[in-house]
Amino acid sequence: MFDSSLRRALNAPLRAVAVTVDLPWVTPNRLTIAGLFLGLGSAAAAATQLWWWSLALWLVSRVLDGLDGTLARLRRERGDGVGSGAPDSEAGGFLDIVADFTVYGFTVFGVGIGATAAFNAPWWPFVLVLVAYYVNGAAFLAFSSIAERTNRQIDDGRSLSFFGRIAEGGETIVVHSLWLILPFFAWQIALAWAGWVGISAIQRIIVGYRALR
Template sequence: MFDAMLRRRLDAPLARAAGLVDRSWVTPDRITAAGLVLGLGSAATAAAAWWAVSLALWLVSRLADGLDGPLARRRRAVGRGDAGAGGFFDITADFAVYGATVVGVGIGSGGPLWPFLLVLLAYYVNGTAFLAFSSIAERSGRTLDDGRSLSFLGGLTEGAETIAVHALWLVLPFWSGEIALVWAVLVGITAVQRMVAGHRALR
């Protein structure tokens, strides 16, 4: 819901940060890989109930996730980009980190797992909706170009909300089940929004 506004505010600072790390040995894929490893580390430490460590790893992993795109666009502007491999790696890494974190928090919290299973189901349907839309929109020439590799349909819950809720789990693990239940409903609503919007856009 807040992604478009945050992107406008953060694009310039992230572009400057990308300029600072733009070295021959630093590539967008390596930053993505670092974010993936840190995110999986956050999930593992959440499962062990090391909440402070998990929170730190989570936030740093999301910072890495915010840097790989601006660096890729910077390289592409001077003819050093790829044909889409980086975008593919980025989205699959994100899904791996998000899913692993849900599992890690569910295990570490020690409570019922069913609210976290509902979150995973909502993520599955939501991800299917926007990835299917992006693929079909590309083939039919109806892409939504905001500088990212895929055509993203907006909705109630987007990247910013996901980062915030996953962080909230790690700050308030004793309420993580309740947070997960509310979050599953909100992500489910977003999935329905994207299904309806995508169908209308492709008619």
């Protein structure tokens, strides 16, 4: 919902960091992999009720998720070749979206394990979140694939072509942070979030279907 505004606000600080870490051995793909492992570490920390460690790892992983694309764009503007980690590689965009989905899924799983063990929370709200993620992801990935094939892409600087709705990356970062800060309310947050993502999925299905007719 506010991803476009968030990207504009973070563009300058992320670019400053990207300039700082723009070293030969630092590539966008390596930043993506680092973010993936930190995200998995966040999930493991949540599962063992190390909530503040989980929050720190989660936030750093999301910073790296934004930094990889920023570094890629910086190198593209400079005209670096693929061998130096330039963003022109479609493989990098593929790796990024797979890493995001992996981190999102495992962090929900980790919070679910930790909350049920520590606070006797019900497990089903976390399952609902995963189902909502699955449907939402299927909707925009299918749209992106068909839009690419039929030359109806939406070019907003991201690797995939999809409609922004009420649940995007910015909201996901906030909600995943919130249930790590308030783990005793994690299942209630998960229930509300599942509904929110579900509405977003329905929106994407309707708008995507109409756009491709």
